[in-house]
Amino acid sequence: MSARLRSAVPAALILPGFLLVAGLFVWPVAQLVATSFGDRAGALVHYVKIFTEPTYLRVVGRTLLLSAQTAMLCVLLGYPLAYQLNRAGGIGKAVILVCILIPFWTNLLVRTYGWIILLNPQGVINGVLRQLGLIEGAVPLVYNTTGVLIGMTQIMLPYMVLPLAAVMSRLDPAVMRAARSLGASPAQAFLKVYVPLTLPGVLGGFLLVFMLSLGFFVVPAILGGPRDLLLAQLIEFNINQTLNWPFAAALSTVLLAATVTLYWIGDRFFGLGRLWGAR
Amino acid sequence: MTKGLGNGILSGATGLLCLFLIMPTLIVAPISFTQTDFITFPPRGFSGRWYEAFFERPEWYGSLITSTMVAVVTTLLATLLGSMIALGLARLPRRANRLVSFFFLLPMIVPTIITAAALYSPFAKLGLVATVPGLVLAHTILALPFVVINVSAVAQSMDWRMVNAARSLGATPLVAFLRVTLPVLAPGIAAGAIFAFLTSFDEVVVALFVSGSGATTLPVQMWSGIRFEISPIVAAASCLLLVVSCLLLALFWFLKRK
Numbered sequence: 187m188s189a190r191l192r193s194a195v196p197a198a199l200i201l202p203g204f205l206l207v208a209g210l211f212v213w214p215v216a217q218l219v220a221t222s223f224g225d226r227a228g229a230l231v232h233y234v235k236i237f238t239e240p241t242y243l244r245v246v247g248r249t250l251l252l253s254a255q256t257a258m259l260c261v262l263l264g265y266p267l268a269y270q271l272n273r274a275g276g277i278g279k280a281v282i283l284v285c286i287l288i289p290f291w292t293n294l295l296v297r298t299y300g301w302i303i304l305l306n307p308q309g310v311i312n313g314v315l316r317q318l319g320l321i322e323g324a325v326p327l328v329y330n331t332t333g334v335l336i337g338m339t340q341i342m343l344p345y346m347v348l349p350l351a352a353v354m355s356r357l358d359p360a361v362m363r364a365a366r367s368l369g370a371s372p373a374q375a376f377l378k379v380y381v382p383l384t385l386p387g388v389l390g391g392f393l394l395v396f397m398l399s400l401g402f403f404v405v406p407a408i409l410g411g412p413r414d415l416l417l418a419q420l421i422e423f424n425i426n427q428t429l430n431w432p433f434a435a436a437l438s439t440v441l442l443a444a445t446v447t448l449y450w451i452g453d454r455f456f457g458l459g460r461l462w463g464a465r
Numbered sequence: 466m467t468k469g470l471g472n473g474i475l476s477g478a479t480g481l482l483c484l485f486l487i488m489p490t491l492i493v494a495p496i497s498f499t500q501t502d503f504i505t506f507p508p509r510g511f512s513g514r515w516y517e518a519f520f521e522r523p524e525w526y527g528s529l530i531t532s533t534m535v536a537v538v539t540t541l542l543a544t545l546l547g548s549m550i551a552l553g554l555a556r557l558p559r560r561a562n563r564l565v566s567f568f569f570l571l572p573m574i575v576p577t578i579i580t581a582a583a584l585y586s587p588f589a590k591l592g593l594v595a596t597v598p599g600l601v602l603a604h605t606i607l608a609l610p611f612v613v614i615n616v617s618a619v620a621q622s623m624d625w626r627m628v629n630a631a632r633s634l635g636a637t638p639l640v641a642f643l644r645v646t647l648p649v650l651a652p653g654i655a656a657g658a659i660f661a662f663l664t665s666f667d668e669v670v671v672a673l674f675v676s677g678s679g680a681t682t683l684p685v686q687m688w689s690g691i692r693f694e695i696s697p698i699v700a701a702a703s704c705l706l707l708v709v710s711c712l713l714l715a716l717f718w719f720l721k722r723k
Contacts, residue, residue, distance in 0.1 A: 199553030200565065203546040203609060211572055211606045214583035263482055270479040285483035289490040292710040293667040295687045296703040300489030302691070303496055303504055303700075310492065310506045340486060401576020403670050408691055418578040425582055425674075438579045449574050 219442070222435035232436035242420075246440070249417040252331070252406075253399035256338040257346075257392045263339065264346035264391065271347065272354040290344040298408045301337045302328060305409075333409035338399060345398065346391040353387030390456030397448040401441055417441055493707060497700035504697055515701035525702065528686035532666055535597055535682060539604040539665040544658045546605070547612025548650070554613070555620040566613070573610035580607070581674040588675050595677030603675055604665035611664060612657035619653030655720050659713055666709065 223229040236242045271282045289297055304310045307324035315321045327333055361383070365375040403418035410416070415423075417437060424434035452458030500510030519525045550569055554562050572580065584603055585594075593599030627649070631641040669684040676685050683702065690699040 196553035196556040199549040203550045203569065206546065206602075207569060207572065207606060207609065210584070210587065210602060211580065212568075214587050215575065215579065217586075218579070218583040263485075266475060266478050267482045270475060282479065282483060285487045287714055288711060289486050291663065291714045292490050293684060293687075293703075293706045295669060295684055295691065296493060296706050297489050299687070299691050299699055299703055300492045303492050303506065304489055308504075313506060337489075340489060343482075343486060401578055403576075403578045404688075418576065421578055421582060425585070434582060438582055441576055442579055445574060445576055 215442070218435045219439050221432055222439045225432055232433050233440075235433070236436060236440060245415055245417060245420050248414070249400060252334065252338070252416065253396045255335060256342055256399045257396040259335070259339045260342050260346040260395045261388055261392055264343055264350055265388065267343075268347045268350035268354055268387075271351045286344050286347055289340070290348075294341065294404055295408075297341060298337055298405055301333065301340070301409060305333055305336065328409055329411045331410070331414050333411075334406045334414060337405045337409045338402065341405060342395045342399060345394050349394070350384070350387045350391050353384055353390075357383055386456055390452060390458055393448055393452040393456065394458055397445055397452065400444055400448075490707065493700045493703035496697055497704040499697050499700075501697075503695055504700070515697045518696075518698050519701045519705070522698075524681070524686060525683075525698065528681045528683045529702075529705070531597065531600075531680050532683040535600045535604060535680075536662050536665040538597075538601045539608055540658050540662045542601065542605045543608035543612050543661040543665075544654060547609050547657055547661070548616045548654050550609070550613050551616035551620050551653075552646075552650075554617055555623070555625075566617070569613045570610050572606050577607070577668075577670040581671040584671065585674050594675050595679035597680050599675050600672060600680055600682065603671050604668055607668060607671065608661035608664040611660035612654075615657035615660065616650060616653040619650050623649050652720055656717060659717050659720075663710070663713055667706075 222232055225231050236246065267282070267286075271279060271286075274282060302309070305328035306312070307326070309328075311327065312321070312324045315325065327336070357380070361379060362375055365379045366372070370378065401418050402416070403422065406414060406416045407419055407422075410419075418441070421434050421437045421441070424430045424437065449458060495508050496504055496506070497515055498511050498513065499505060499508035500512045500514065501508070554565060557565060580603075588594045588599055588603075591599075593602065623646075628641050628645050631645045632638070636644070667684060668682075669688055672682045672685050673688060676682055683706070687699060687702055687706075690702065
C-alpha cells in the first residue's frame with residue numbers, strides 16, 4: 187500500500203459519519219445560533235432582552251441555582267455512596283451497583299412517573315406519613331421546586347457516583363496506611379489524605395452534573411410547577427407556543443455557550459470526557 | 466467502639482441512598498397490576514387489565530412498534546458508522562485524534578433541547594418531520610458518540626502488530642480484518658450497539674419535536690400519557706420499558722465479563 191493510500195484510509199472511514207454529523211447536526215445548530223443574531227432591530231436585541239428583563243433574568247438565575255443545588259446534593263449523597271461502593275465486597279457491592287445501574291439504564295420518563303406516584307398528595311410517601319400520624323393533609327412534595335430537586339438529584343446521582351468510585355478505586359490504600367502509621371487518627375487520615383486525593387473526582391462530578399442539569403427539560407417540565415420555569419422549558423415555550431424562533435435561538439445560544447464552556451473546563455482540568463465514559 | 470458506630474451510620478446511609486435510587490424505578494411494577502381506574506397505593510387487587518389495554522389501544526402498541534423499529538435501524542446505522550469512525554480515529558496522530566473525537570462527542574455534549582430546536586426547520590424542509598427515517602437520522606446522530614467511545618476504548622488498547630503479523634503470514638487485508646481486527650473489537654462494538662439501542666429507545670426531547678401523528682415513539686406517547694392521562698396504563702408501559710432496560714443491562718454485564 188502506498189503512503190498516500192494509507193493516509194486516505196482513516197479519512198474514508200470517518201467521512202460518512204462526518205458528513206452526517208456536519209450536515210444534520212453542526213450546520214443546523216450553527217444556523218440556529220445565526221438566527222439569534224439576525225434581527226433587523228439589531229444583532230443583540232434578543233440578548234439584551236434576556237439579560238435585562240427581570241422575567242428572563244429570573245429564569246436564567248433559577249436555572250443556575252437549581253443546577254448548582256442538584257450538583258451540591260449529588261456531591262453530599264454521592265460521596266458516601268461511592269466510598270461504600272468502593273469499600274464493600276461481594277454481595278454488598280453487587281446490591282449497591284444494581285441500585286445505581288438499574289435506574290441509570292431505565293427511561294427517564296419511567297423514573298419521573300415513579301416520583302409522581304411516590305410524591306403526589308395522595309401518593310405513597312404522604313400516605314405513609316399520614317398513617318404514622320406525623321402529618322394531617324399532605325406535604326406538597328411535587329409540582330414545585332422540591333419535586334424538581336428530588337427528581338433531578340436521583341437522576342443525576344449515578345453521574346456523580348460512578349466516576350467518583352473510579353477515582354477512589356485508583357487511590358493506593360498504602361497511602362492511608364502510611365498516614366495512620368505516621369500517627370494520624372482515622373478522622374485525620376480521612377480528612378487530610380483521602381478527601382484531598384479524591385477532590386478532583388468530586389469537582390469533575392460536580393461540573394458534569396451541573397452542566398447536564400442546565401439543559402434539562404423533561405424532569406422540570408413534569409415534576410415542576412407553573413412557577414418553576416427553567417431555561418430549556420422557556421426555549422420549548424418560545425418555539426411551540428409563541429413561535430418566537432429568534433428569541434428561542436438566543437436562549438439556546440446562551441445555554442450552548444454555558445454548556446460548551448463548562449465541558450471545556452471540565453475536560454481540560456478533570457478529564458471530564460473520560461469520566462463520562464465510565465458507566 | 467466509635468469505629469463500629471461510624472460503620473453502622475455509613476451502612477444505614479448507604480441503605481437509604483439505595484432505596485432513594487431504586488424506589489421510583491421499581492414502584493411502577495406493583496402499580497401496573499392494579500385493578501382500579503386510577504393510581505392507588507397499595508394497589509388494589511391484581512389484574513393484567515392495563516397490559517391488555519396497552520396492547521388493545523393502537524396509540525400505545527403502535528408507538529411501541531414505531532420505537533422498536535426506529536431503535537433497531539438506529540442501532541445498525543450508528544454501530545456501523547461509529548465503528549468506522551473509531552477505526553479511523555485509531556490510525557490518526559494524537560492531536561488530530563483529539564480534535565476529531567471532540568467533533569463526534571458534540572451531539573452528546575450539546576443539550577438535547579438545542580438539538581431538537583436546531584433540527585426542526587431543516588427536517589421540515591426535507592420532509593422528515595413525523596417520519597420514521599427522520600427519527601432514525603436524528604437518533605443516529607445522538608447515538609453515534611456512545612458507539613465511538615466504546616469502540617475507541619477497545620481500538621486504542623488493541624495491539625495493531627497482530628494485524629501486521631496476520632498480513633505477513635499471507636492473509637489478505639479483508640481476511641486480516643475479519644479474523645483479527647473484528648474479533649478483538651467485538652466487545653466494544655457490542656457495548657456500543659447496546660448504548661445506541663437504549664439511546665434511541667429512551668429518547669424523548671428530540672422525538673417530541675420531530676415526531677408527529679405519522680410516527681409517534683413510546684416515550685412521546687408516555688410523555689402525553691403522564692401529562693394528560695391519569696390511568697395506570699402509563700405504569701404498564703413503564704414496567705415494559707423497565708424490563709427492556711434490565712435485559713439490556715444484564716446483556717451488557719454478560720458481555721463485559723466474557
